[in-house]
Amino acid sequence: MTGLRLFRWLFVLLWLTAGMHVHGEEESFTLPAHDVEVPMADIEAICRHYELTELWLTIESNPPTLPFRSDGCSFWPDTWLAGRDLYEGCFIHDLHYWAGVPGDDMGRLRADVWLMMWVAENVSVDLAEAMFNGVRVGGTARVNTPWQWGFGLSLIHI
Secondary structure: HHHHEEEEEEEEHHOOOOOOOOOOOOOOOHHHHHHOOEOHHHHHHHHHHOOOOHHHHHHHOOOOOEOOOOOHHHHHHEEHHHHEEOOOHHHHHHHHHHOOOOOOOHHHHHHHHHHOOOOOOOOOOHHHHHHHHHHHHHHHHOOOOOOOOOOOOHHHHH
């Protein structure tokens, strides 16, 4: 990657993540298991723990009609080299996608950047870039997957 291209990427990432908290391992918190329906009270507690205030306000003001479940890292292993667990980051990313509003391209980009930053901080920068590219392609409504942006809204999966 050229110096100018790297500088532009860093500038865009800093701009997009301004005020965004990428939660690390400082506190113990147990997320629900794979494919378990998560009650709204638990979603609120998760948002509070991860300081996802904006996400919770979106969910509270316009609750998705379908229940939330996370499959972890869709089409990606939840455990990476040397046993590094990706489930936490993928779960939070799924929560963003579940509550996403179709047409909110900036919201989707922020969710994807959040995942990339979490993976970079907790696992690997190279893996973070690969996953970012994967979710940008695989999470768009044009691909029509069960995990696309806004999958909590029944109008997508009638």
